Amino acid sequence: MDPTDREAACFEAGIKFGTLYHQFAGTPVSPDSAASLERAMAEAIENQPFCESVTVDVLEDVLADELAEQSADYAELTGRFVEVEMRIEYEGTTVRTRMAMDGDYPLMEVVDVAD
Amino acid sequence: MDPTDREAACFEAGIKFGTLYHQFAGTPVSPDSAASLERAMAEAIENQPFCESVTVDVLEDVLADELAEQSADYAELTGRFVEVEMRIEYEGTTVRTRMAMDGDYPLMEVVDVAD
Amino acid sequence: MDPTDREAACFEAGIKFGTLYHQFAGTPVSPDSAASLERAMAEAIENQPFCESVTVDVLEDVLADELAEQSADYAELTGRFVEVEMRIEYEGTTVRTRMAMDGDYPLMEVVDVAD
Amino acid sequence: MDPTDREAACFEAGIKFGTLYHQFAGTPVSPDSAASLERAMAEAIENQPFCESVTVDVLEDVLADELAEQSADYAELTGRFVEVEMRIEYEGTTVRTRMAMDGDYPLMEVVDVAD
Numbered sequence: 001m002d003p004t005d006r007e008a009a010c011f012e013a014g015i016k017f018g019t020l021y022h023q024f025a026g027t028p029v030s031p032d033s034a035a036s037l038e039r040a041m042a043e044a045i046e047n048q049p050f051c052e053s054v055t056v057d058v059l060e061d062v063l064a065d066e067l068a069e070q071s072a073d074y075a076e077l078t079g080r081f082v083e084v085e086m087r088i089e090y091e092g093t094t095v096r097t098r099m100a101m102d103g104d105y106p107l108m109e110v111v112d113v114a115d
Numbered sequence: 116m117d118p119t120d121r122e123a124a125c126f127e128a129g130i131k132f133g134t135l136y137h138q139f140a141g142t143p144v145s146p147d148s149a150a151s152l153e154r155a156m157a158e159a160i161e162n163q164p165f166c167e168s169v170t171v172d173v174l175e176d177v178l179a180d181e182l183a184e185q186s187a188d189y190a191e192l193t194g195r196f197v198e199v200e201m202r203i204e205y206e207g208t209t210v211r212t213r214m215a216m217d218g219d220y221p222l223m224e225v226v227d228v229a230d
Numbered sequence: 231m232d233p234t235d236r237e238a239a240c241f242e243a244g245i246k247f248g249t250l251y252h253q254f255a256g257t258p259v260s261p262d263s264a265a266s267l268e269r270a271m272a273e274a275i276e277n278q279p280f281c282e283s284v285t286v287d288v289l290e291d292v293l294a295d296e297l298a299e300q301s302a303d304y305a306e307l308t309g310r311f312v313e314v315e316m317r318i319e320y321e322g323t324t325v326r327t328r329m330a331m332d333g334d335y336p337l338m339e340v341v342d343v344a345d
Numbered sequence: 346m347d348p349t350d351r352e353a354a355c356f357e358a359g360i361k362f363g364t365l366y367h368q369f370a371g372t373p374v375s376p377d378s379a380a381s382l383e384r385a386m387a388e389a390i391e392n393q394p395f396c397e398s399v400t401v402d403v404l405e406d407v408l409a410d411e412l413a414e415q416s417a418d419y420a421e422l423t424g425r426f427v428e429v430e431m432r433i434e435y436e437g438t439t440v441r442t443r444m445a446m447d448g449d450y451p452l453m454e455v456v457d458v459a460d
Contacts, residue, residue, distance in 0.1 A: 003125060003225040010122040011212070011225050014129020023137040023257055025371030025421060028249070033273035040270030043263035047304035070449050074277035076370060078421060097126070104415050110118040110126050134373070140256030140306060142368055148388035155385030158378035162419035185334050189392035191255060193306060219300050233355060233455040240352040241442070241455050244359020253367040327356070340348040340356050 006113055009090035012050045013097045016086055017108045020045045020054070021079070021099070029081065030067070030074040034058035037077070045086070053087040079106025121228055124205035127165045128212045131201055132223045135160045135169070136194070136214070144196065145182070145189040149173035152192070160201070168202040194221020236343055239320035242280045243327045246316055247338045250275045250284070251309070251329070259311065260297070260304040264288035267307070275316070283317040309336020351458055354435035357395045358442045361431055362453045365390045365399070366424070366444070374426065375412070375419040379403035382422070390431070398432040424451025 003011065024041050035058075042054040063081050067073060075081065080101060088095040096112040118126065139156050150173075157169040178196050182188060190196065195216060203210040211227040233241065254271050265288075272284040293311050297303060305311065310331060318325040326342040348356065369386050380403075387399040408426050412418060420426065425446060433440040441457040 001228060003228050004121075006119075007122055007125040007228055008225060010118060011125040011129040011210075011223075014126040014131075015133040015223055016129075018130040018133020018135075019137045019258070020133075022134045022371055023254075026367055026423075027253055027270075028274045028277040030277045033270070033277055036266070036270040036273045040263070040266040043266045044258045047258040047260045047263055049302075072279075072450050076423060078371075078423075095126075105417050108126075108130055110123060113116060113118050113122055137256055138372055139368075141252055141308075142385075143364070143389045143392040145392045148385070148392055151381070151385040151388045155372075155378070155381040158381045159373045162373040162375045162378055164417075187335050187394075191308060193256075193308075220302050231458060233458050234351075236349075237352055237355040237458055238455060240348060240356040241359040241440075241453075244356040244361075245363040245453055246359075248360040248363020248365070249367045250363070252364045325356075338356075338360055340353060343346060343348050343352055 005091040006093050006115065009050070009088055009093040009095045010110055010113065012090050013086065013088040013095040013110065014108070016045050016048055016051050016054070016088065017084070017097060017099060019048065020056075020084060021106070021108075024077055027077040028074045029058065029063065029077045031060050031064060034060055034063065050088050050090045051086065052089045055085045057083045059083060120206040121208050121230070124165070124203055124208040124210045125225060125228065127205050128201065128203040128210040128225065129223070131160050131163055131166050131169070131203065132199070132212060132214060134163065135171075135199060136221070136223075139192055142192040143189045144173065144178065144192045146175050146179060148189075149175055149178065165203050165205045166201065167204045170200045172198045174198060235321040236323050236345065239280070239318055239323040239325045240340060240343065242320050243316065243318040243325040243340065244338070246275050246278055246281050246284070246318065247314070247327060247329060249278065250286075250314060251336070251338070254307055257307040258304045259288065259293065259307045261290050261294060264290055264293065280318050280320045281316065282319045285315045287313045289313060350436040351438050351460070354395070354433055354438040354440045355455060355458065357435050358431065358433040358440040358455065359453070361390050361393055361396050361399070361433065362429070362442060362444060364393065365401075365429060366451070366453075369422055372422040373419045374403065374408065374422045376405050376409060379405055379408065395433050395435045396431065397434045400430045402428045404428065
């Protein structure tokens with residue numbers, strides 16, 4: 001059957017997460033450039049339909065630890081280095097989502113769905 | 116409240132679509148390379164959790180028309196040149212989705228949700 | 231034979247341009263998010279080796295014209311919407327490069343090579 | 346001064362490497378999907394100007410070792426998992442390049458420049 005508004009809202013929320021991750025994964029990032037990347041990622045995704053709010057937090061401690069163990073002084077952005085929260089508003093439904101590491105996997109999940 | 120299985124299934128479906136689009140948007144594509152790109156896109160996304168089936172169709176006629184009007188003999192992949200269908204299976208729920216142009220916008224939509 | 235320092239410097243300059251373009255092509259962009267994207271693109275690429283300076287200019291007039299003709303209120307970043315200048319320093323050689331539209335093609339070119 | 350043909354050829358070679366890496370970094374990849382990704386990457390980049398030949402080798406042993414140590418059964422494509430060779434032909438100059446790991450860094454380098 002057709003999706004309900006809540007289901008369509010969750011679909012929209014998923015699109016935003018896949019977009020954010022795969023548009024920016026691989027971006028060269030360092031402690032110095034973390035702040036500009038956080039802001040650009042958030043504002044880029046907020047352009048998409050139904051996307052009310054995006055917060056991106058590059059985990060500078062985790063990034064610094066990684067850089068201390070490698071030869072280059074920057075890394076490629078991947079899920080270990082970032083936490084994200086988003087709020088989607090679709091036809092009266094609000095979906096709150098987040099991404100954070102679950103063990104070794106960057107888990108994207110729906111935190112709350114509310115009419 | 117927490118998402119239902121159907122809502123979580125739709126969230127997962129959205130993730131796959133955002134991933135597919137933003138991982139591969141911008142890829143140089145021509146009629147000669149369309150088939151290999153279709154296959155790689157489908158197989159890449161099928162790696163993701165709960166993603167049972169992906170079909171990617173590069174619209175070679177639309178692509179050829181675009182190439183006839185421009186100087187380069189390849190284009191960057193974007194929504195005008197591709198149609199996609201996916202099937203997600205999550206905890207007993209099947210979500211069918213597709214992407215196709217809706218006027219000038221590449222619309223990703225849930226076609227069917229079934230327990 | 232092995233590349234000269236000047237040739238290696240030009241190779242490095244090319245890497246940065248390919249990186250910048252294909253990392254960020256497809257990013258949702260609007261007049262409101264243009265400034266944060268410009269800064270993030272520049273700072274991301276400046277992380278790479280031998281890359282001394284990057285300037286990214288999202289062409290807000292061109293972007294606004296495009297948005298006026300389409301249904302969505304954002305676009306995907308592509309070469310029409312951006313001009314870039316970079317300076318690479320490699321083993322005493324300075325390479326200046328730029329990207330701008332050449333007719334309908336976003337041409338990346340070496341402007342100057344100096345020992 | 347303006348670049349020589351050899352320098353311009355090296356610049357073109359660099360563009361192709363940056364494109365290949367940052368277009369496809371982050372792509373979900375598994376041993377089952379490695380072959381289709383190799384082919385799509387090669388054919389996509391061969392579309393670009395002056396790019397005569399691209400060979401992409403996903404290192405399935407390295408990939409399998411990584412998958413054995415993590416929870417997910419796929420990885421995101423990054424430099425550890427891939428070796429690349431390219432041949433660029435520009436105005437009579439042939440540039441051969443490759444990418445392979447140099448310690449922990451995916452090094453792109455010019456192997457040979459020949460008139």
